[in-house]
Structure formats: structure tokens, C-alpha cells
Amino acid sequence: MRHASVPISFQTLQVVADLQSAAAIGFTGMAERMKPAQKQILRRVIFDQKCLLSSADADAIHADLLLVAALPDKGREAFLSATALLLADRIQGGAGADDLFWNWEAFREHYRDGPSPVRAAVMNGFRWAHTTRRVNLDKVPQGRDLQTYDQDDLLRVLKVVARGMPEEIRDLACQAAPRDTRLVHRRALDNCLSGSCILSEYGGWFPSEVVELVSLDPEHAAFPYCTAILLLDAIVTRDGKGRMSFRWEEHAPRYLRMTSKARGAIVAGVRHLYEMSADWGPYAGWAPDRLVEKAVVVPFAKP
Structure with a gap:
């Protein structure tokens, strides 16, 4: 029956x-x-x-x-x-x-x-x-x-990924901002990465603007690092603004095709968002047939 x-x-x-x-x-x-x-x-x-x-x-x-x-x-x-x-x-x-x-x-x-x-x-x-x-x-x-992974362990791994952004890639990331604010973004990015790596603790526009912009561009050399930074904040805030649910909807295939060490940490971090709350989810408003055909579920991954 x-x-x-x-x-x-x-x-x-x-x-x-x-x-x-x-x-x-x-x-x-x-x-x-x-x-x-x-x-x-x-x-x-x-x-x-x-x-x-x-x-x-x-x-x-x-x-x-x-x-x-x-x-x-x-x-x-x-x-x-x-x-x-x-x-x-x-x-x-x-x-x-x-x-x-x-x-x-x-x-x-x-x-x-x-x-x-x-x-x-x-x-x-x-x-x-x-x-x-x-x-x-x-x-x-x-x-x-x-939860598949302990949150503190996951945050620690994501911070290693974020702080691994080379100096020249940090410069490149900040070029996403208007010329007259690039130096301010660069200093703020360094402060964030040498501190907690949690964007919301630094408040305001710097360095959130460049981190968010670059994390939307899979072709950018700083894409995995900025994604890790954004994901750290999403975990701490339970993705209250939906930034990572939107990015999973848009870029899940690119995350899964990553060849860098960042892949496991990012995929595990997204899984943690889903496991933290039954309400977390991308693809809001999608029709059922489109969901079945196009939605990407989060695989298990070792961070």
C-alpha cells in the first residue's frame, strides 16, 4: 500500500x-x-x-x-x-x-x-x-x-583555506572594487584574515564588497578563497541573509569541479548549513519538475 x-x-x-x-x-x-x-x-x-x-x-x-x-x-x-x-x-x-x-x-x-x-x-x-x-x-x-562534522573543526579548516590566499591574489580580489577604495579593501581584507575571518565581525562595506563580488565569479583566481570567507560567515550567522543558499543554487557544479584543497572544505561547509537548519535550502520557488531535473544535492565530502 x-x-x-x-x-x-x-x-x-x-x-x-x-x-x-x-x-x-x-x-x-x-x-x-x-x-x-x-x-x-x-x-x-x-x-x-x-x-x-x-x-x-x-x-x-x-x-x-x-x-x-x-x-x-x-x-x-x-x-x-x-x-x-x-x-x-x-x-x-x-x-x-x-x-x-x-x-x-x-x-x-x-x-x-x-x-x-x-x-x-x-x-x-x-x-x-x-x-x-x-x-x-x-x-x-x-x-x-x-551534523556530519564538528562545527569548530569545520571553521578551523575553512580558516586555513581563507588565510591561504596569496598576497598577489589578495591584490587581484581588491581590484573588483572602485579604484579609490581598493587600498581600504586590501587593508580590511588583511585584518579580516589575520583576525577571526568572520566578515560580520568587521561590519560594513570593507572588505565585504570585494569578497561577495569575487565569490560570484568562478573564473576569478580568488574565487575559492572568497567563497571560504563567505561560508565562514554563513555558518556563524546560519546564512541569515541567504548568501550561500543563493551561491549553491548558482555555482554548485563549479564547487564540485574544484580541484584545489578548498573543494572538500567548501562542500562540507555547505552541508553543515543544511544540517544546521531544516529551513536552509536553495532553489526556493523552483517548480518540482525543475528541481528534480536541475537541483544539485550536497554530497558528503572530507574537509
Whole structure:
């Protein structure tokens, strides 16, 4: 029996993509717990159907998935991956009939002990399922449970990236400003980078103007450094002005194609924004069909 799926949004696409990744990690362990005929069904459901069960799939493997998802001591990886698959199916309105409330009540401490990407995927899955009324939780995941990386560690790595901007690239970045303000921007940029690297702590126009302008130009040599500076501020302010949600919408493919060391830190930082708040999301106002076709979800990345 199918249930109404959650309306398409960036958050839904992101949650399902993360849960699919978590399910794929434990495919081998889950398959070992199933009959030979079920293994091909499981493979298809995870890798071809994005963890969406048809009625026939549910008849064939749903009960066994629930069993694997109820036995953490029989294999933690398979247990977590089965939970991720069932959550993804639930959110998408698949044929799985169980709302997983009992699983949350019984095993949330086990979810907390999972590897950080899988833990974050499952916890964000439960948060989004609760937000969209696919399951009603009495204690909703929050804070560190939802985050792949520790915020202090992430800020430290992003500061290393930002402060790595060479002197000549700093000069080049400040040329984005009118000629008569370039020297002021240059001094302000140095002060920012030698200090906290948090733009909002320095206030006003300097060096925010050049940092924001350059972070919108993927061809600029200072693009990764200025993106890191802007992302640092976005994390501290929870992207209150939507600067990074706009930039992800516009430049996600360019971030993912970066070859510098900045790539991992920037992608991990954007993921942190999503994990900090269920309301954070680019692509606001996009039609569902365009979202499905064009929106870019944030992959797991090592900063």
C-alpha cells in the first residue's frame, strides 16, 4: 500500500540522496541476511529506485528489512543501512507500511553511535520525516546528532583555506572594487584574515564588497578563497541573509569541479548549513519538475 509522498523540495531531495548513500554502504551486509532471490530486489531498490519500494518489492523484502533494522547487535552497518532504506521509502510515499516510530524509540542511541555520515543521514531523515508528518516523534533529533562534522573543526579548516590566499591574489580580489577604495579593501581584507575571518565581525562595506563580488565569479583566481570567507560567515550567522543558499543554487557544479584543497572544505561547509537548519535550502520557488531535473544535492565530502 502506497502512502502520500512528501512534496518535492531541496530538503526532500537532499534527505533521500543521503539515505540512499547510507543504504548503499550496508548493501552487502543486508544482502547476507536475505534469501538469494531477495538480493537482486534489494540491489534494484537501492541503486535503481532510490530506495523506493513498489508493492511487489514490499511484499518480497519489507518484513526482512524491518528485521535487519531491529537487530543492531547482528551487524551495525546492515542495521543502519536498513533503517536508512526504510526511512527513504517512508518519506517518498513508498509501499512500506511501518512509520518507524518504534525504531526511533528503541534505537536512537544506536543511531548516535554510527559513523558520522551515516548517523547524520539517518538523523536528518528522522527529522525531515517528523517535519513532513511521515512519523511523529516525541524527541526530534537536533544539534550535533544531525551534523556530519564538528562545527569548530569545520571553521578551523575553512580558516586555513581563507588565510591561504596569496598576497598577489589578495591584490587581484581588491581590484573588483572602485579604484579609490581598493587600498581600504586590501587593508580590511588583511585584518579580516589575520583576525577571526568572520566578515560580520568587521561590519560594513570593507572588505565585504570585494569578497561577495569575487565569490560570484568562478573564473576569478580568488574565487575559492572568497567563497571560504563567505561560508565562514554563513555558518556563524546560519546564512541569515541567504548568501550561500543563493551561491549553491548558482555555482554548485563549479564547487564540485574544484580541484584545489578548498573543494572538500567548501562542500562540507555547505552541508553543515543544511544540517544546521531544516529551513536552509536553495532553489526556493523552483517548480518540482525543475528541481528534480536541475537541483544539485550536497554530497558528503572530507574537509
